[in-house]
Amino acid sequence: MVTPDFAEPLATLAPSKPEVEKRELGQFFTPPPLADFIASFFHRPIQHWRVIDAGAGGGTLTFALIRRLVAQELRPLSFHVTAYEVDPDALALLRRTLVACAELCARHRIEFSSEVRAEDFIAHTCAALDQALFAPALRTFNAAIVNPPYRKLSVGSPAHRQLTAAGIEATNLYSGFLALLARLLEADAELVAIVPRSFCNGPYFLPFRRDFLARMALRRLHVFESRTAAFATEAVLQENIILRAERATQPPATVEISSSRGDIGDSIRSRLLPWSEIVQPDDPQAFIRLPASDSEHAAVASLAGITGTLADLGLKVSTGKVVDFRAREHLRADPEPAAHPLLYPCHFEAGALVWPKLGGKKANALAVPASRTDLLVPVATYVVVRRFSSKEERKRIVASLIDPARLPVATAWLGIENHLNYFHVAGQGLDPDLAHGLLAYLNWSVVDDYFRHFNGHTQVNATDLRSLPFPPSATLRALGKAVACGPSLPSQAELDPLVASYCVTHTP
Numbered sequence: 001m002v003t004p005d006f007a008e009p010l011a012t013l014a015p016s017k018p019e020v021e022k023r024e025l026g027q028f029f030t031p032p033p034l035a036d037f038i039a040s041f042f043h044r045p046i047q048h049w050r051v052i053d054a055g056a057g058g059g060t061l062t063f064a065l066i067r068r069l070v071a072q073e074l075r076p077l078s079f080h081v082t083a084y085e086v087d088p089d090a091l092a093l094l095r096r097t098l099v100a101c102a103e104l105c106a107r108h109r110i111e112f113s114s115e116v117r118a119e120d121f122i123a124h125t126c127a128a129l130d131q132a133l134f135a136p137a138l139r140t141f142n143a144a145i146v147n148p149p150y151r152k153l154s155v156g157s158p159a160h161r162q163l164t165a166a167g168i169e170a171t172n173l174y175s176g177f178l179a180l181l182a183r184l185l186e187a188d189a190e191l192v193a194i195v196p197r198s199f200c201n202g203p204y205f206l207p208f209r210r211d212f213l214a215r216m217a218l219r220r221l222h223v224f225e226s227r228t229a230a231f232a233t234e235a236v237l238q239e240n241i242i243l244r245a246e247r248a249t250q251p252p253a254t255v256e257i258s259s260s261r262g263d264i265g266d267s268i269r270s271r272l273l274p275w276s277e278i279v280q281p282d283d284p285q286a287f288i289r290l291p292a293s294d295s296e297h298a299a300v301a302s303l304a305g306i307t308g309t310l311a312d313l314g315l316k317v318s319t320g321k322v323v324d325f326r327a328r329e330h331l332r333a334d335p336e337p338a339a340h341p342l343l344y345p346c347h348f349e350a351g352a353l354v355w356p357k358l359g360g361k362k363a364n365a366l367a368v369p370a371s372r373t374d375l376l377v378p379v380a381t382y383v384v385v386r387r388f389s390s391k392e393e394r395k396r397i398v399a400s401l402i403d404p405a406r407l408p409v410a411t412a413w414l415g416i417e418n419h420l421n422y423f424h425v426a427g428q429g430l431d432p433d434l435a436h437g438l439l440a441y442l443n444w445s446v447v448d449d450y451f452r453h454f455n456g457h458t459q460v461n462a463t464d465l466r467s468l469p470f471p472p473s474a475t476l477r478a479l480g481k482a483v484a485c486g487p488s489l490p491s492q493a494e495l496d497p498l499v500a501s502y503c504v505t506h507t508p
């Protein structure tokens with residue numbers, strides 16, 4: 001039997017599973033050095049640990065926590081872990097790891113006990129939370145360490161139904177796990193978790209954010225700047241964060257935001273920020289903002305004086321109405337007399353409309369019957385922002401202008417494809433000065449850095465754009481006039497100081 005004393009790559013001893021099985025289980029094992037780093041987040045001195053490790057895999061996290069505790073000067077007296085796992089291969093490994101944990105504790109005179117629950121954490125906990133007569137007793141804990149499974153939860157799936165019955169709205173297994181853990185922890189208990197950053201913003205996770213933040217006080221959030229480094233051995237492309245939260249109904253006064261490149265041993269930058277900068281008190285979306293890098297932090301400071309909203313400007317932002325695979329019969333490769341221009345991201349270059357793009361992969365036109373004019377918008381001036389950028393791209397927010405003068409056909413309507421968001425005035429176009437000002441503002445590097453502090457993924461959704469602060473209409477129009485003087489959008493090096501000169505208010 002393998003009884004490693006150090007964080008040997010236990011997880012890598014597991015038989016390698018086919019990718020599809022791993023995806024189904026939401027299974028990504030934590031590499032031991034990362035597990036050690038995660039375990040180092042615990043803060044509270046405890047004499048008698050009662051830990052839950054839900055989705056324990058091979059037990060790497062629990063083992064790392066014990067390694068940390070035995071290395072402390074003041075060691076605990078006892079350590080009990082309850083570990084949930086459903087995968088038989090992982091369970092075999094988990095049991096071996098727990099033997100190693102017991103040996104390590106015995107060597108350091110810490111009383112050790114463990115309970116392996118070879119069952120579904122969600123099903124079991126939801127049943128325990130249910131006050132029904134024959135439900136299993138609800139067991140509580142004073143610490144949780146977790147790398148939960150990640151997988152979208154489809155509506156109507158057993159886990160989704162169980163969570164809904166327990167009053168939890170979850171869109172992903174990991175948020176379901178966190179919501180349940182928050183209910184199993186005793187007052188002041190710490191939860192340390194490595195999870196995707198996706199719950200921090202976006203409408204799908206709003207019910208989860210509200211629920212979690214009402215029960216848990218976030219104390220530290222660690223961001224990995226590289227998307228892949230933390231799970232270098234696994235095909236994880238999610239941006240992950242480590243969080244430490246305490247069971248408490250009051251928000252914390254401050255939160256530590258730390259970041260590192262992603263390799264263990266890299267230098268860590270850290271700053272303590274007031275809670276109101278992490279979750280703004282008047283933010284209806286309750287975004288969890290993580291100004292981790294210096295440029296993001298500087299962007300938050302630069303935009304501090306800009307407090308207007310999109311609604312103040314009388315503007316709305318929506319996702320393009322044409323979902324091409326649902327409108328296949330209406331797509332036309334080339335412009336036709338009875339068809340309307342259809343605009344994809346490929347129809348914009350350096351902020352300007354270039355249509356049609358003949359011979360490419362994307363359609364150029366949409367021929368819709370009278371019954372489907374809901375897919376169209378009136379030809380007018382709009383600002384569009386691409387919804388998807390690739391990881392390699394320097395900027396997340398890429399804004400362009402729909403200038404009707406650049407459409408070489410006479411038409412009253414056009415289609416905007418779903419990979420674009422577009423800014424409009426109640427479905428109509430913007431006046432050109434406002435549009436140019438908005439175009440320049442959205443393409444400002446500072447806005448891009450600001451955006452990154454609340455959005456960790458490469459997707460730019462309309463909700464995210466609505467959450468940006470906007471300067472007053474007069475400022476944007478003045479900026480728009482200055483920008484529209486030239487034939488095309490200035491280079492980034494010219495644009496940035498120009499926008500700053502209009503939008504940054506300097507306090508004396």
Ligand SMILES: C[S@@+](CC[C@H](N)C(=O)[O-])C[C@H]1O[C@@H](n2cnc3c(N)ncnc32)[C@H](O)[C@@H]1O
Nearest residue numbers: 028029030055056057085086087120121147149
């Ligand atoms: C992301 S892996 C992490 C494993 C381990 N905690 C680690 O850090 O290496 C999540 C684990 O949860 C397990 N799992 C998936 N669904 C589960 C469920 N409903 N109940 C308990 N475990 C589950 C998977 O088999 C997988 O081993």
